[in-house]
Amino acid sequence: MFEVFKAYVLKHALISDDEFALIEAASRIKKLRKKQYLLQEGDVCRDHSFILSGLLRTYSVDDKGNEHIIRFATKDWWISDRESLLTGLPSKFNIDAIEDSTVLLWSAAQMEDLMDKLPGFSKMINGILNKSFITSQNRIHEAISSTAEEKYHNFITRYPDFALRVPQSMIASYLGIAPETLSRLRGKKH
Amino acid sequence: MFEVFKAYVLKHALISDDEFALIEAASRIKKLRKKQYLLQEGDVCRDHSFILSGLLRTYSVDDKGNEHIIRFATKDWWISDRESLLTGLPSKFNIDAIEDSTVLLWSAAQMEDLMDKLPGFSKMINGILNKSFITSQNRIHEAISSTAEEKYHNFITRYPDFALRVPQSMIASYLGIAPETLSRLRGKKH
DNA sequence: TTGCTTTCTTAACAAATGTCATCGTCCTGG
DNA sequence: CCAGGACGATGACATTTGTTAAGAAAGCAA
Numbered sequence: 001m002f003e004v005f006k007a008y009v010l011k012h013a014l015i016s017d018d019e020f021a022l023i024e025a026a027s028r029i030k031k032l033r034k035k036q037y038l039l040q041e042g043d044v045c046r047d048h049s050f051i052l053s054g055l056l057r058t059y060s061v062d063d064k065g066n067e068h069i070i071r072f073a074t075k076d077w078w079i080s081d082r083e084s085l086l087t088g089l090p091s092k093f094n095i096d097a098i099e100d101s102t103v104l105l106w107s108a109a110q111m112e113d114l115m116d117k118l119p120g121f122s123k124m125i126n127g128i129l130n131k132s133f134i135t136s137q138n139r140i141h142e143a144i145s146s147t148a149e150e151k152y153h154n155f156i157t158r159y160p161d162f163a164l165r166v167p168q169s170m171i172a173s174y175l176g177i178a179p180e181t182l183s184r185l186r187g188k189k190h
Numbered sequence: 191m192f193e194v195f196k197a198y199v200l201k202h203a204l205i206s207d208d209e210f211a212l213i214e215a216a217s218r219i220k221k222l223r224k225k226q227y228l229l230q231e232g233d234v235c236r237d238h239s240f241i242l243s244g245l246l247r248t249y250s251v252d253d254k255g256n257e258h259i260i261r262f263a264t265k266d267w268w269i270s271d272r273e274s275l276l277t278g279l280p281s282k283f284n285i286d287a288i289e290d291s292t293v294l295l296w297s298a299a300q301m302e303d304l305m306d307k308l309p310g311f312s313k314m315i316n317g318i319l320n321k322s323f324i325t326s327q328n329r330i331h332e333a334i335s336s337t338a339e340e341k342y343h344n345f346i347t348r349y350p351d352f353a354l355r356v357p358q359s360m361i362a363s364y365l366g367i368a369p370e371t372l373s374r375l376r377g378k379k380h
Numbered sequence: 381t382t383g384c385t386t387t388c389t390t391a392a393c394a395a396a397t398g399t400c401a402t403c404g405t406c407c408t409g410g
Numbered sequence: 411c412c413a414g415g416a417c418g419a420t421g422a423c424a425t426t427t428g429t430t431a432a433g434a435a436a437g438c439a440a
Contacts, residue, residue: 070334086321140260148426167386178428181427186389338396369417370398374397374420
């Protein structure tokens with residue numbers, strides 16, 4: 001399974017076999033069944049996770065019991081609560097598996113160590129962080145400037161795969177609208 | 191004016207005087223009058239900017255001429271369009287000065303060079319990027335899970351300074367609501 | 381299969397927000 | 411100093427969205 005990760009890294013950086021050996025030695029593998037938590041609200045997030053297979057989501061639950069999905073993540077994506085990871089404080093978010101999944105884990109300390117020892121790896125990780133930030137900015141832009149219909153259209157255009165693998169109520173949650181509203185939008189002619 | 195930047199950096203990293211000399215040599219200073227653009231939609235963003243004084247905003251303008259403010263930024267904050275900076279493609283956003291401002295600039299190439307040569311500086315910049323990403327995630331969370339009233343309340347709590355220096359119509363734009371809606375929310379008792 | 385759960389749709393109504401227009405105040409540039 | 415513009419408040423009305431409830435269709439487990 002580590003091969004999936006290796007193939008991913010080689011798309012972004014030049015890493016030698018010796019370096020991969022270090023990275024692999026510091027990693028753990030974890031299998032998750034559907035609905036299983038990778039991180040639960042109130043716990044401290046201790047690991048960076050890379051998804052080898054499956055589909056996960058990050059979400060919060062409010063006072064009324066409503067779930068709010070911050071993001072979905074699938075093969076070749078990273079997932080964690082960076083805030084909890086950085087501060088060591090309990091997480092506000094849950095991460096769980098929407099489908100049976102497999103992830104690679106590195107503790108914060110291990111990741112820090114790897115990044116100090118392997119500049120190429122560090123540069124890659126920070127490049128990914130930069131792209132993640134850009135994606136976030138664009139999502140914020142969309143959230144404040146688009147109608148619900150536009151948001152939905154953009155979602156299925158940008159993530160056609162998720163649209164097939166995820167129930168519509170979760171898409172509504174991701175977009176910040178009620179599931180009934182999404183159902184109505186879909187019913188309308190364009 | 192470079193002293194403002196130096197004081198900021200020393201709060202986050204250990205940088206020697208020699209290193210500061212390098213950083214300063216690569217920088218340019220720019221003064222902006224109120225309403226002056228730092229970046230205009232359609233232009234390529236070429237610089238990382240650090241704000242020495244004043245207040246700026248990043249925003250887009252839609253088909254109907256409505257402005258949507260992605261973020262405000264003031265002294266000791268960085269501002270740029272990271273997407274345009276990374277890709278070299280024209281920016282979707284405008285950045286302009288809400289107050290007379292002064293900024294320090296580094297071109298993308300200069301910044302890259304500095305980060306390669308100065309690991310401590312690089313680590314600091316990436317640490318800031320990490321925090322920016324966390325802030326973005328929290329804003330996304332708020333956008334999809336809070337009412338307009340909660341968003342406004344959070345804004346004035348988190349950024350009391352901006353609430354005083356920025357017209358309410360801009361706050362409304364930042365929150366993604368019509369200025370009339372914000373005016374009504376304010377009119378209501380808490 | 382059968383029964384249970386999940387998912388999605390639809391309807392009726394309430395609440396929130398947007399749009400358009402008007403008005404008064406402040407303030408600032410000429 | 412004055413006039414025009416920016417800013418904010420408010421009202422009337424339209425539109426969108428949330429809420430509650432009910433039911434149909436599909437999937438899943440015993």
